[in-house]
Amino acid sequence: MNPSEKRTAAPALRSDAETIVGDSGCAAYETMSPEVMWHTLHELRAHQIELEMQNEELRQAQVEMEASKERYFDLYHLAPVGYLTMSKVGVVLDANLTAGTLLGLARGGLVKQSIYRFIVKDDHVVYHLHRKRLVETGDPLACELRMVRQGGTTFWARMEASTVRDESGDSAFRVVISDITERKHAGARLQLAACVFSHAREGIMVTAADGTIVEVNRAFTRITGYSRDEALGRNSRFLASDRQNQAFYAAAWRALIKDGYWSGEVWNRRKDGEVYAEMQTVSAVPDVQGTIQQLVTLFSDITAIKRAEEALAASEELRRLFIEYAPAGLAMFDCNMRYLYTSNHWFADHGLDKCDLYGLSHYDVFPEIPEQWKEFHRRGLAGEVLRSEGDHFERLDGSVKWVRWEIRPWYNGQQSIGGIIIFTEDITANKKAEGALRESEERLSLLLRGTQDGFWDWNLLRNEVYYSPRWWNMIGYADGELDADPDLWRSLMHPDDLDRVNSVFTTELAGARDSFEVEFRLLHKDGHYLNIISCGNILRDEEGKAKRVSGSNRIALHAGVLETPCESDKKSNAGNDSQCSGASGGESELDHAG
Structure with a gap:
């Protein structure tokens, strides 16, 4: 049975x-x-x-x-998702423990609560539309919305619902709630990564371990010239130029295996054949066993940077050559007065042996620099331009040097002061020459003051003339009372002597002799003529052409005061009868030596 x-x-x-x-x-x-x-x-x-x-x-x-x-x-209450039974108006009729945990209430506390209480207000419309479609179609539906826990924290939920009949035969909803916050965040991160991948300025290339290209971004196309379709499925070696050998790539692969990444400069070839420079970073993507599955290459076009570096290097070399071979003492310093560049003249002008001064302090090289000059350096580093036509500088060995100098700040790429440039010229010899010249001029001045001759100097190249004080005094004028014009002596010369003296002067200048002597009459300020003997010396250039004439005038000892202009005119016009008064004296013949 x-x-x-x-x-x-x-x-x-x-x-x-x-x-x-x-x-x-x-x-x-x-x-x-x-x-x-x-x-x-x-x-x-x-x-x-x-x-x-x-x-x-x-x-x-x-x-x-x-x-x-x-x-x-176990299946219902301890399920990893929340189960709810709700009325068609959204009142909770039953719930499992997971639903209570998700919403922050005990399971019993959820019963008779409206589901709207646990939905973020801005997403009420999402649930409303979801419930409406569920009632209209009767088919299981799902939606994603934000829900809020009892404590106020929010989370993303996926709500899957279907229609059933309750014990009384009324329509009800069976709802499954899943926390998808982490999935949403992961999706957002993936979306961000995809956006970065697509819109990055750097080119990105994903390859299999054997180099087969599986994905590229837009910048890849912009940099290489190859479209995505042209690149996918090809080995990345098709981009290589002949600038790197196999040893280079072998070393990069060893670094990938050892460190998981490699970074460096690579020269590749664009679609149009142009070879260009890249800065590459290659990262290995291993599996759980550590075997490399994919390679992600991030690269940027640094061709312009390389060209700029080459131009900068060329510019640096030109600057070095310009400073090194400058025809003056020149040194470039940084803000700490350390040497950057120096000219050859700098070593010679300052008595230094030729050596590499780069990085050395100026004050270690010249410990005897006075505090006043250090202050000039500080002012230059503050932006001031300073110069001096001559400063003396006493060296440690007791010798004195005279220096003409100028200090200027130099500016870097950020337009801030990077240091100073000092131009110097050793004018010790000039100063000694100036002293000797000054002493010579003093001796000459004493000599001229002690002689009765009138000194004159005519620079033919500049057509400038100098008459000494005695020259003026001989004809009755104060020094500079008349304009020192090269034609002044002609305007004061006796008319009868002018043609003859001009002829002598022209002949002597065109000839080969270096000296001459000529006698003529000059008009004194008080109206009478003086008989003058003029001795001249001619300075010639390498071709023998006269460029300067210097000499002296003295009053002829054999003659005194000669005739006045009126008497001279009378002789020319009416013989020997004198009709002018107020002047006396005899005649003398003019002799001249060629």
Whole structure:
């Protein structure tokens, strides 16, 4: 008899037992035959065993029910997602423990709460539209929205819902809630990474471990000239130029294996054939076993930078050559007065042996520099331009040098002062020459003051003339009373002598002799003529052409005061009769030596 049949027979057995016991009572046992009594005991025993078996089945069913409840608890309440049963207006009818944890309330606290309470206000419309479509279609639907916990913190949730009937037959919703905050953040990070990948100014190339290109960004196309379709599936070696050899790439691969990345400069070739410079960073992407699966190459075009570096290097070299071979003492210093560049003249002018001064302090090279000059340096470093036409500088050995100098600040690329440049010229020899010249001029001045001759000097190249004080005094004028004009002596000369003296002067200048002497008459300030002997010396250039004439005038000893201009005119116009008065004196002939 199976359990189902036993459960069916159980009421009949009970009825039979009550009939036997109830109708006959205890007396019935007395009238029972042994066979009947034996049969009755047998039935009672069988019924007892059947009851025991049913009890065992019930106990086993209870155990299975408890196990089922535990499994249900695990599956429902401890599920990694939240389960809700809601009415069609959004009131929570039931919830699992995970739903309570997600929303920050005990499971029982969720019951009879409106789901809108747990949805961020700005996303109410999302849920409303979701519920409306669910009611209209009856099909399972899902949406993503932001929910808020009891404590006020928000999280992203995925809500999946389907329609069911509750115990009363009314429509209800079975809802599954999943926390997708981390997925959303990961998606945002992926979206950001994709945006960076696509819009980065640097070129990005992703290759397999064997170099096959699997992805490139827009900057890759802009830099190399190859479109994405042209690059995908090709080995990255097609971009290489012949600037790097195999040893270069082998070293880069060893660095990738050892460090996981490599960075350096590479010369590659564009689609149009131009070779250009890249700054590359290659990163290895390994699997869990550490085997390289992919390579990510980030690169930028540094061709312009390389050209600028080459131009800068050329400029630096030109600057070095310009300063080194400048025809003057020149030194360039930084803000700490350390040498950057020096000219050859700097060494010569300052008595230094030729050596590398770069980085040395100016004050260590010249410890005897006076504080006044250090102050000039500080003022130059503050932006001031200073100069001097001559300063003396006493060296440690006691020698004195005279220096003409200028200090100027120089500016760096940020337009701030980078240091100073000092120009110097050793004018010690000039100063000594000036002293000697000054002494010579003093001697000449004393000499001229002590002589009765009038000195004159005519610079033919500049057509400038100098007349000494005695020259002026001889003809009655104060020094500078008349303009020192080269033609002054002609305007004061006796008319009868002018042509002859001009002829002598022209002949001597055009000739080869270096000296001459000529006699003529000059008009004195008071109106009479003086008989003058002029001795001249001619200075010639390398070609023998006269460029300067210097000489002296003296009054002829054989003659005194000569005729006045009136007397001279009278002789020219009316013979020897004099009709002028107020002047006297005799005649003298003019002699001249060529």
